[in-house]
Amino acid sequence: MTTTELLRAQRQADQFGRAVAMRLTAGAEEMPYETRERLRAARTRALALRKTPAKAPVVVGRGGAATLALGGDEPSLFNRIASVLPLLALAAGLVLIHSIQTDRRASELAEVDAALLTDDLPPAAYADPGFVQYLKSSGRTE
Known part of the structure; x- marks a missing residue:
């Protein structure tokens, strides 16, 4: 995949996430306070446990030679x-x-x-x- 395609895919994923968050927020106001707080806490935990992207191999120039750095x-x-x-x-x-x-x-x-x-x-x-x-x-x- 090229860099442009990766950026486009990331942008689409962000837009989808925002749309889902808006729907959840709109429906949350009708729920009782305790349920909203549990959902907010669950959302916070989910964001904290979210997987960080793996480090991709990087080609690094060292002393006139290219090496493959694995992070x-x-x-x-x-x-x-x-x-x-x-x-x-x-x-x-x-x-x-x-x-x-x-x-x-x-x-x-x-x-x-x-x-x-x-x-x-x-x-x-x-x-x-x-x-x-x-x-x-x-x-x-x-």
Whole structure:
């Protein structure tokens, strides 16, 4: 909901409350004094016990970084843990990716080495510049 819609809804709720209060006040004058006093006391208690609106999360800028404040001045243990967990997950993901990449590179190099050692040509033939020209002219690529 946008801010405009929230303000409109709040205004409508206030208007409804005023209309209900006017009706109750108009009908209260016909009641006995004791009943009116009990109703007034009940209304006062209801207003005192009325729920206060919950604090909404607020984005607060601190030192060039935006943080999500869940109300309160001192961050709780849960907020501290919740702010560190994404960083730990990111670090663990980077370590995992590095490990997988290293294993994949090692297995690719092992395949190339195995192909060179099991091939009919000696490994020195691949280092010869004339052999590369031979492969290009014959259309054979390895």
